Amino acid sequence: MSWFRVRYRVRAAAHEIEAIAAAIALEQSVEVPRAAVRDAFIAEQIVGRVDAIRAVDESHFDIDILLATETTAGDPAQTLNMLFGNTSMHEHVQLIDAELPDELLARCGGPRFGIEGLRELAGAKDRALSCAALKPQGLSNTALADLCYRFAIGGVDFIKDDHGLANQNYSPFAERVHLCQQAISLAAQHEGVRPCYVPNLIGTPATLIEQAHIAREEGVRAVMLAPSLIGLPTFNEMVAQHLRGMAVLAHPSFSGMRMAPALLLGKLFRIYGADAVIYPHYMGRFAYSQAQCAHIADECRRPQPGLRAAMPVPAGGMVVERVGELLQFYGTDVMLLIGGSLLLAGEGEALTERTRAFVKNVHGGGEL
């Protein structure tokens, strides 16, 4: 028998925390009152165990529960079910960490490119990578492809669709991928420019598979998906079975659960197959703290046998002028994603110039 540890943070009074811990251990395993467990095998080898309770402050406690690895069946969906099934509905409970069983990693596979693979795609050995976003949605495909070209000749490594770009009438997917990939090819004729266009795949599984096919046919080398939006099990199956030869950027859309971002975006997205993980950086317009951002990056890059490192991609309201701070904070194993701030520069040559300044800053370690 093997067990894996799951950690919940619970808002409760000290006198009730033991009962709550016992209740969570039952809820996340057998889901019956303890008295209804009459089978010795179940009592000894299936029922979750409270391993530790620690006070965080006067009204919060961290509870470690041990769950039986067998209950996960090594399945990407069932593992989530065991980690945070019914308990996810308790407003006073947050899932803050988990030691994920080896069986899950063996089944899910983790990143196939990882940091090293992304570096090879970009032809960049030891500097930070750059990323820009095609937006706003509502632009025509021609306008998006023009933006893509501007970012590419400006020297950006990865040029991704905004996550809001789907298969809308004003910029249908197949045509967009064709035109943007064409823009990339044209730009690649410039010296030292080797950009990847990263289309956003979004939809039900059949749609995702169709979009992956279109992308591959067009020569795309990296794609973006939102694991929490399409479902983490679906994300993993896409990576493992339908995205061969293409690196995967994971977008955090629809990820707002009562779960620590470092666990969901850092640990789980990585194990489920993300080569790079986009998340809101603390400087931007989002509410993640500096500590949370460092923790997400740590989880993406933590050395673990048999699991490639994923590239952290801080994003969200970033500005060209603060690249230096970011590189100081993250080091060079990072991809810096800039969006709206570049677009404020305008269009055409002005945009190319602003892009070059951003890229130069990223390459130079922010010492512009």
Added chain:
Amino acid sequence: MSWFRVRYRVRAAAHEIEAIAAAIALEQSVEVPRAAVRDAFIAEQIVGRVDAIRAVDESHFDIDILLATETTAGDPAQTLNMLFGNTSMHEHVQLIDAELPDELLARCGGPRFGIEGLRELAGAKDRALSCAALKPQGLSNTALADLCYRFAIGGVDFIKDDHGLANQNYSPFAERVHLCQQAISLAAQHEGVRPCYVPNLIGTPATLIEQAHIAREEGVRAVMLAPSLIGLPTFNEMVAQHLRGMAVLAHPSFSGMRMAPALLLGKLFRIYGADAVIYPHYMGRFAYSQAQCAHIADECRRPQPGLRAAMPVPAGGMVVERVGELLQFYGTDVMLLIGGSLLLAGEGEALTERTRAFVKNVHGGGEL
């Protein structure tokens, strides 16, 4: 151009709420600073609009945003992206309601059986329906099938797998479905007994499709899936393409987002195809309030042209003795799900007797 209304509840100070509302309208539509929107079409027809701001109390405000229907592309994944993409990561923002565009309903289809279809399956015209759960996990398939038989001859309408039952070594899926379906057939020889066994489908899309195939081959007439766990877009595709002829119970596992339960479990699960929606009743071991439970049931049953009503299935720590209260609260268009409380009765004949008491109570309107 058409717009649909989305409502967020925001924790903020009064002096900052207007700026926050404007920021959410941008974030959930174009995701760039307003100054970067230079295109007239985008400014007029794509950028989200703040429609109303209302104070709820001193530190909470409800914000109504209008989003352009075109941005959803009528897609089940992209619609969620528009409703609660990046904004889902803000700890101070909850998505509390949305008027879903007709395009989404047209694409998703809603329940195929609905309340009427479930009544036909059970052969029950106007009484409340009953449901029991096979658990705890760790039991062998033989023991689960025996439980299934006991519940069936006790008169329960729907006998479902616990949501923790996956494809574990101790109760593999295919064998379980075979044995439980056999138990159902045997029980159906008793007079007045017409039970449905409801296996839990869980896994990646390929696994779900395989399990759906096995279930159909065994003659199963209803299945359970957890939309939030497998991803709502995947759930919808399963319902629309792979579960023909089988009714669908939706389980709320992994649903703990910063989203009102009535919107997620009531409105969205229904539109995405759930015939019945399981949710934690306020009497049980969960934290939903009485008002939230009433609201979920209302959303499930609200008359809407072209959309069948879904059956509310309150559950979670329910006891036999409180059936009367539940029926008074919900009326008869309800399915009462009882789990651990029955199992406390023991095994064999004692369990059958306890089950009969529960069923009699449900049929009699709780006047035992």
